[in-house]
Amino acid sequence: MVADNGLSQPVTSLKGVGGKVAERLVKIGVQQVQDLLFHLPLRYQDRTRLMPLGALRLQQEVLVEGTIQLSQVKFGRRRSLLCHISDGTGSLILRFFHFSKAQQLQLEKGRKIRCFGEVRNGPSSFEMVHPEYQLIDAGKIVPVDSELTPVYPTTEGLHQLSLRKLITQALASLENGLMPELVIPEARCHNVADFSLTEALKFVHQPPPDAPVQQLIDRQHPAQKRLAYEELLAQQLTMKKLRQQTQHHRAPALNPDPAQREALLNQLPFPLTKAQQRVLTEIEADMSKPFPMQRLVQGDVGSGKTVVAALAAIDAVSAGAQAVMMAPTELLAEQHFKTFTQWLTPLGMKVGWCAGKQTAAERRQVLEQLKSGEIKVAVGTHALFQDEVVFNQLGLVIIDEQHRFGVHQRLALRDKGRDVDTMPHQLVMTATPIPRTLAMTAYADLSVSVIDELPPGRTPVTTVVVSDGRRQDVIERVHAACQQHRQVYWVCTLIEESEHLQCQAAEDTATTLQDCLPDLKIGLVHGRMKSAQKEQVMTAFKSGELDMLVATTVIEVGVDVPNASLMVIENAERLGLAQLHQLRGRVGRGQIESHCVLMYHAPLSENGQARLKCLRESNDGFVIAQRDLEIRGPGEVLGTRQTGLPQFRVANLLEDQELLTVMEQAANKMLELAPDKAEALVTRWFAHKLDFGHV
Ligand code: ADP
Ligand code: MG
Numbered sequence: 001m002v003a004d005n006g007l008s009q010p011v012t013s014l015k016g017v018g019g020k021v022a023e024r025l026v027k028i029g030v031q032q033v034q035d036l037l038f039h040l041p042l043r044y045q046d047r048t049r050l051m052p053l054g055a056l057r058l059q060q061e062v063l064v065e066g067t068i069q070l071s072q073v074k075f076g077r078r079r080s081l082l083c084h085i086s087d088g089t090g091s092l093i094l095r096f097f098h099f100s101k102a103q104q105l106q107l108e109k110g111r112k113i114r115c116f117g118e119v120r121n122g123p124s125s126f127e128m129v130h131p132e133y134q135l136i137d138a139g140k141i142v143p144v145d146s147e148l149t150p151v152y153p154t155t156e157g158l159h160q161l162s163l164r165k166l167i168t169q170a171l172a173s174l175e176n177g178l179m180p181e182l183v184i185p186e187a188r189c190h191n192v193a194d195f196s197l198t199e200a201l202k203f204v205h206q207p208p209p210d211a212p213v214q215q216l217i218d219r220q221h222p223a224q225k226r227l228a229y230e231e232l233l234a235q236q237l238t239m240k241k242l243r244q245q246t247q248h249h250r251a252p253a254l255n256p257d258p259a260q261r262e263a264l265l266n267q268l269p270f271p272l273t274k275a276q277q278r279v280l281t282e283i284e285a286d287m288s289k290p291f292p293m294q295r296l297v298q299g300d301v302g303s304g305k306t307v308v309a310a311l312a313a314i315d316a317v318s319a320g321a322q323a324v325m326m327a328p329t330e331l332l333a334e335q336h337f338k339t340f341t342q343w344l345t346p347l348g349m350k351v352g353w354c355a356g357k358q359t360a361a362e363r364r365q366v367l368e369q370l371k372s373g374e375i376k377v378a379v380g381t382h383a384l385f386q387d388e389v390v391f392n393q394l395g396l397v398i399i400d401e402q403h404r405f406g407v408h409q410r411l412a413l414r415d416k417g418r419d420v421d422t423m424p425h426q427l428v429m430t431a432t433p434i435p436r437t438l439a440m441t442a443y444a445d446l447s448v449s450v451i452d453e454l455p456p457g458r459t460p461v462t463t464v465v466v467s468d469g470r471r472q473d474v475i476e477r478v479h480a481a482c483q484q485h486r487q488v489y490w491v492c493t494l495i496e497e498s499e500h501l502q503c504q505a506a507e508d509t510a511t512t513l514q515d516c517l518p519d520l521k522i523g524l525v526h527g528r529m530k531s532a533q534k535e536q537v538m539t540a541f542k543s544g545e546l547d548m549l550v551a552t553t554v555i556e557v558g559v560d561v562p563n564a565s566l567m568v569i570e571n572a573e574r575l576g577l578a579q580l581h582q583l584r585g586r587v588g589r590g591q592i593e594s595h596c597v598l599m600y601h602a603p604l605s606e607n608g609q610a611r612l613k614c615l616r617e618s619n620d621g622f623v624i625a626q627r628d629l630e631i632r633g634p635g636e637v638l639g640t641r642q643t644g645l646p647q648f649r650v651a652n653l654l655e656d657q658e659l660l661t662v663m664e665q666a667a668n669k670m671l672e673l674a675p676d677k678a679e680a681l682v683t684r685w686f687a688h689k690l691d692f693g694h695v
Contacts, residue, residue: 006173007034014169024158025166027162028280029687036170037179037201038684039163040151040227040649044207044217048114048145054089056119063144064092065114065136071107071189083107085115092119093127112136127230141435142335146209149214167205174198182681183230184674187666189659195226204650219652221577222642228651229659232441234685235462235648236667239444243294246445250422251292252395256284256315264314265346273297275453276308282314282449283427287319287396293425296402296443299451302623304459305429306336306560308451309398310343312427317349321395321424325379329403330355331525331554336400337379338408344377350575354380354389357531380393393422402428421645432578432622441653441660445665460619461588462597465572467604474568474597475516481595482520482547487564492551493571503528509570510550514674521545525551553579555586572598574606577628580615588619607631649685 010527011025011033030036051062066085073081075118083094094115096103104465105407107113117131151670152163172477179197195203203223207216215221219228233540252672272280279297286293313323325340327333333355341351352366352375373392378384426596428446439448478488490513492506503526510524523537523546541549542561549555549564553575572580580598588594598612653660670678 006176006366007037007170007179008031011036011166012055014166014484015127017166021158021162024155024179028153028158032171033170034179034684037174037205038153039167040204041601043151044213045151045215046213047149048147048209048213050114050144052089053085053087053092054084056092056322058119058121058126060119061117062119062196063114063116065112066092068107068109068111070109071104075665081107083113085113091125093122093125094131095127095129096124097130097565104327106135108390112138114142148207150205150212155366162418171205172204174202180244180680181685182677183233184670184677186275186673187669189662189666190230192659194220195223197226197230199223199225210290212225216516219650219655224355224650224657225659228648228656230681231651231685232659232663232668233670234654234681235441235651236444236663237313237670237682238686239441240671241444241682243362245422246294247291249292250290252319252320252321252393252422253290253513254287254316254395255318256287257318260314260318260347261311262265264311264343266684267343267346269457272307273304273451273453273455275451276304279451280308280311282447283308284315286447287312287425288316292423293427294446295334295427296439296446296448297427297428297451298448300441300454301431301582302589303431303451303454304453305400306432307341309400309427309429312396312398313340313377314347316396317344319395320392321393322370322373322376322378322392323396323398324380324384324394325398325400326380326382328381328556330357330381330531331534331559332400333379333381334531335538335557335559338448340377340379343642346559349376350374351376352378352399354378354384355531358382358383358384389462391447396425396427399426399428402430432625436556441663446662455590458588459583459593461594461596463584463598463616463619464601465598465616467602468599469602470560471599474599475513476616477597478513478548478566479517479520482517482564485544486545486592487541487544487561489564489567490550490568491547491553491555491583493569493574500528502526506550506552513548513550517548520547522550524550525554527554550577553583555583558633559586560589561586563592564595565590565592566597567595568597568599570599572612573600575605575633576610577614577624578621581621581624584615624656 006013011030012019012022014033017025025031028039030039045061047063049063050065051060053064053066056062056064064085064087066087068083068085069091070084071081078097081096083096085092085094094113113135114425115128115131115133117128117513120127120129131197134142150164152160152167154160156165179201181197183595200223203211203221204216204227212221216224218365243641279299283293283295283297286295289436297305297308309325313325316323327336328366337351337353344351350369352369354363354370355365356367366375366378366387367390370378371390371392383389476480478490481488490509492502492509506524506526510522514520514522523541525534525537529537536619537546537549540560541564544563565587567584569575569583584596587596598615600608600612604612610630610631614631618624618627651659667678670681
């Protein structure tokens with residue numbers, strides 16, 4: 001497929017690549033010469049123009065020149081050499097923490113210096129810390145670079161400069177031939193200018209002197225778009241391939257007994273919403289097929305995903321299979337266990353519990369009953385992943401709050417019930433409302449159902465944002481609410497990763513609040529409490545015995561206490577929007593009007609203000625997700641670990657959203673008309689990232 005111009009040779013065919021370098025190159029996904037061409041710049045440095053000191057902006061990476069006005073060693077907390085320069089338009093301080101005597105002497109008053117570095121805020125003015133620098137002799141003219149400098153992602157022991165040299169060598173091989181075009185005309189995108197692949201690659205690695213600098217830096221150049229399109233297409237194909245491969249497996253075609261499902265529906269105090277019914281029908285259609293369902297159910301917090309999961313489990317069991325429901329936290333798993341037990345036991349279906357904190361005897365019994373098939377539905381945490389858990393006839397795997405688990409865990413659990421070539425059906429549920437275009441990319445290997453309707457009678461949560469300077473007012477408000485027999489969550493957050501500190505903070509808060517409000521019954525729940533203890537507190541809160549529950553973010557997912565109608569979140573500015581929306585979803589579940597108080601620690605950054613404002617203005621998970629994406633960018637919102645989304649080289653899910661809309665169709669065209677090219681495209685972009693071997 002690849003023209004014979006050395007591009008498919010191993011990198012060791014290049015000058016300067018021995019065993020050591022080759023090993024390091026493997027780490028960044030480079031094995032063949034052509035892989036270097038697809039190792040694309042992360043960004044560019046602009047050394048083509050001198051920036052006047054008076055025009056500097058924070059965080060810019062710039063080339064500047066000036067005359068040294070003063071050089072002095074400062075002894076503060078850390079000894080540093082400060083070198084003040086100016087150019088007639090403004091001034092700048094160069095700061096060195098490490099410097100030699102010779103350097104210090106060299107940087108003397110009156111010398112002209114040229115530096116490249118990032119502009120930062122110093123105590124008194126803009127600074128550059130450890131800039132690259134060059135002293136310039138009086139009267140001498142030193143030209144600036146004529147081209148942008150690409151900056152590549154690299155790994156330890158592999159310098160930018162060496163990488164640049166290797167890429168230059170690889171580009172030279174391109175002179176003898178062209179990079180084969182793999183995207184067939186039917187799958188091209190009109191929005192992307194018609195650069196050839198070879199032209200686009202040359203352009204982004206070595207932008208010509210007249211290239212539009214800002215456009216390249218902003219990643220808006222057509223050459224970049226051309227490559228981003230191809231990369232996104234390759235990613236889409238990867239996911240589709242993953243999906244196709246699963247479809248080659250068999251799954252038990254389940255033929256449920258509708259009477260059992262009806263029995264639960266008759267028992268429920270409410271009818272299903274239209275959206276719940278529709279999604280259930282989609283699930284049932286999938287499970288009746290002889291190949292594995294892979295369905296994602298998206299539904300905003302409170303949309304009623306649990307009952308849909310329970311009905312799917314009942315279907316599986318009435319069709320003669322076992323089902324398993326897994327949740328990311330023990331607290332949520334326990335709640336599901338209770339709900340499922342209450343719903344399924346009357347139907348004669350035994351529900352089992354499987355979590356980390358169990359006595360050996362309890363665990364042994366559960367394992368036996370899972371193996372014998374006596375337990376029909378197992379509910380638990382990731383303890384269900386363990387090898388010793390063996391099922392008799394696993395037909396359905398349900399994963400709640402899927403975004404908390406990685407793709408790999410998802411695959412691992414799917415492999416659980418697998419013997420030789422059959423697999424269980426898989427249902428994953430998430431409240432993380434990913435904007436549609438993104439979902440198509442993140443979950444291209446899944447079919448997506450959306451519960452786009454909340455049960456009737458819910459009043460939207462009113463959200464207010466207050467500074468923690470008004471903590472006393474908030475406490476009084478909580479008091480008033482409790483006197484009206486409303487229940488309150490008080491959520492403590494800490495940035496520290498340490499769970500220990502988080503729990504400590506929650507304990508302290510509970511004590512302080514109890515002191516302020518002696519007439520209230522206040523409970524505490526956090527991650528380090530024993531299961532039984534936690535359960536006791538949750539039960540007391542649910543039954544109305546407690547007025548207030550002080551908690552860490554353990555209550556973020558899934559907890560369901562309809563009478564709780566006020567939530568206070570401390571240090572709200574430290575949490576992500578999606579997380580805040582989830583937390584807030586704990587209230588507004590009943591008929592009572594609910595409130596959420598977002599308390600922040602002043603001063604609030606501009607970004608922080610924008611984020612909290614967004615929550616105040618919207619209760620719609622999809623709107624919030626879209627805003628979150630705009631404010632924080634897709635990397636942070638999705639987190640590659642959470643979604644299994646590959647790290648992109650040129651593509652950017654936010655900026656390239658318009659490309660995503662045509663992606664699905666383009667991928668289908670590729671698979672239909674040129675499957676071999678589709679395959680080659682995936683290899684070109686993702687060969688080293690994904691191991692299809694075990695799927
Ligand atoms: P989530 O989608 O966040 O997991 P849950 O499944 O916990 O939501 O449901 C939230 C609450 O709504 C629960 O108390 C549940 O019993 C209730 N509920 C679910 N479906 C309906 C419905 N169709 N009508 C009324 N209440 C419902
Ligand atoms: Mg839930």
